[in-house]
Amino acid sequence: MPLLRARPALLYAAVSLACPEGALADEREEVRTVLFGSLDAGRSTFVSAGAKVAPGGIGRDGFVTLATLGYGLRPERDWWGDPRGKAGLTPPRTLRHTVQAGAVAGWQWVRDWGVAALFAGPEIAFEVLDSPGTRKLPTPRIGARVQGELWARPTETTLLTTTLIAGTARWSAWGRVSWGIRVPEWSAAYLGPEAALYADRTGYRKWSLGLHATDFAIARLSFRVSAGWVYEEQIRRPGAYGTLTAWLPL
Template structure:
């Protein structure tokens, strides 16, 4: 499976990647997942202009279980990140940071018409944690419902998204998820709108 995602708001992040079952994604078994991504966020405060640009990659390996109610998977593997900070006087590149990533996810369908999805990704390269939980009811060809996600890292930065999503829209051979809502950040910044888009297709 090939996938890509865009999270656009006060902070932006883009991810591209691939997921491959060593035999098949249609039954229990070992799975490999690789991704690259990058983003930008504003860290300005007290009149000091500061932005952080981040790029990273990860290659994790794990196992997925298929049940009557859905799918659960857990992965682990190396990651690496690099950053550039602008402080009003120019660009300050930071050293590349290698680390370990842990990734777990559940896609559950308690009933034929409902979906519950949860993902958590923790990485030691930036001492970061990202989590998302969403629920949905099948309407108009997709699962529609609320979502909440949170991100934090060792710099003290925190971000929360509260919104609504539509998951499993089919466009030809592609499937998509669209989210809209409010994004709040640490540092006393005002909440602002965000839009997120994820697209995936069989490999």
């Protein structure tokens, strides 16, 4: 019975998402869509929203689609837009605006220990560097995206998650791994450490390490919060970050 009650958090996984633990087996089979949104804030910010759809039911093996739309804003050094960079001086900071969207499809495997899923599909990205060197808006780039997810329960009271997303529109990759232990005082939420890494074609790198609380609910809306330390290579000094994710099964 403990495994059965913990499985919804795994079955509704969608890019770091999970479902409330109170669902029963027949309710899981009826759920075919999960809406989600997230905010990652720090020196750089990224906000996204999307939907995960499983025609056969979120709680079953089968075909799954996932669509996302996101906007990011980050500071960086303007090595190309300012001539001082060519003279060996430190160029000023500027802001990079990014809009990115993807629509992927794949297959999920649901087991007693958790769920694994693989996706692939097209993505599109649009970037603007808020710089004196910018003369015209760049053309949006179209590429391909692959994504993998794993939500596993090594023991009855622990949760291990791994997500990896890579795309060619910006030649970027993002990965995250977390571990948590169930805290009954938090309505069966999981609490533990997390780590993430992001990199793209511009040479930008970001590492983060923090703590998360996953799968606590208010009515039908469930949440994940995390906070910790982040290092961005182009900023060259550590800072703090915070993430809030919410999801709603339909």
